[in-house]
Amino acid sequence: MVQPIPASIDDTIAFLDGQGYVPDRALATVLFLALRLGRPLFLEGEAGVGKTEIAKVLAxxxxxxxxxxxxxxxxxxxxxxxxxxxxxxxxxxxxxEAAGETDRATLSTDIFAERFLIKRPVLQALEPDLAGPPVLLIDELDRADEAFEAFLLEVLADHQVTIPELGTIRAEAPPIVLITTNRTREIHDALKRRCLYHWVDYPDSERELAILRRRVPGAGAALGRQVVAFVQSLRDEGLFKAPGIAETLDWAAALVELDQAALDPEIATDTLGALLKYQDDIARIRGSRVAALVEAARRSAEIAA
Incomplete structure (x- = not known):
């Protein structure tokens, strides 16, 4: 049985929340419109902010x-x-040849029959499915070459691909397409025009705390508030790669595994590798800066409590 798409923005928020994803209203709005209008959704933002997860929970x-x-x-x-x-x-x-069949035209037709076709993700997404059109996630498009972008225009605009030996294969019902990019390079305007666009930003402290409580339930109230306050401050430090939501969750899970009920400078320093992925960033934060951030996070958490 085909599951219906959400009927309103509020339904979309509830739908995502029911799948463990805590959205903001702007994201829920553009996702609702993409589903209702049958348009691809182009999601741009820093790595680790939850772009890929949207496709997973949607499917x-x-x-x-x-x-x-x-x-x-x-x-x-x-x-x-x-x-x-x-x-x-x-x-x-x-x-x-062994059977004595030498008609080249017939043989050429036979060997380019669909049974010899190996279908990759894009072509698979155009096939009919009893559960409804699939969710096609084109992940980190900015890593691909510009020539591949040009090919995608036919898929996004007309929901079809052209195979010279077989002709044009068109979807009976268009797939739900989500494209993500970490903006390591600009994507051509021709592709963006075929999509609805949304910038997925780092969450504010309230939403990040809600995500942490949902995904790392073992973290106590005090620890959760301190972790979020620490990470929110860390993103203002001008690092080469600021931690995303994924790193926040990894760090919180590591602290829970170490039976930490609250942050302290020593344990924060020892576990920075769960939060930061570049040695220059770790070296910059170690020592007195970690201690200052931990102290500020404690005060912020106390005020919030």
Missing amino acids: AGLGRRLIRLQCYEGLDIASAVYEWNYAAQMIEIRLA
Whole structure:
């Protein structure tokens, strides 16, 4: 049975919250519109702010198949869309020759039949599904080359791909498409125009605390408030890579595993590797700066309590 999409912005907020994702209203609004209008959703933001997770909870909540295309430098059509099973085609040719079948036109048609087609994520997303159109996640598009962006225009605009040997394959019902980018390079305007756009920012302290309580329930009230206050301050330190929500959750889980009920400078220093991923950032924060941030986080948490 096909699960219906949310009927309003408030329903979208409740839908995401029911899947363990704590959204802000702006995100819920653009997601609701993307679903209702059948438009791809282009999500941009720093790494670790929860862009990929949106696709995961959307697929889980709607009961749809999640098809993920992880982009990388050098990604091509053979890896993203389709390729021919050359080994099986060669066997077919050898069998035809052994049987005395030499009609080249017939053989050419036979070896380019759909049974020899290897369907990659984009082509899989265009296939019909009893559960409803799948969720196609094109993840970290900025890692792929610009040539691949150009190919995606046909998919995003017309929900189809053209295979020279077979013709045009068009989706009976368009997939739900989410594209993410960490903005390591600019994406061409032609692709963005085909999408609704949303910048996924770091959460404010209230929403980040709500996320932490949902995802790391073992963290006590005091520890949770202190962790969030520490991380929120850390993002203002001008680091090479500020911690995202994913790192906040990792750090909180590490502190819970170490039976910490509150932050202290020593344990914060020893566990910075769960929060920061560059040695220059760790070196910059160690020592007296960690102590100052911990003290400020404690005071902030006490005021909030």
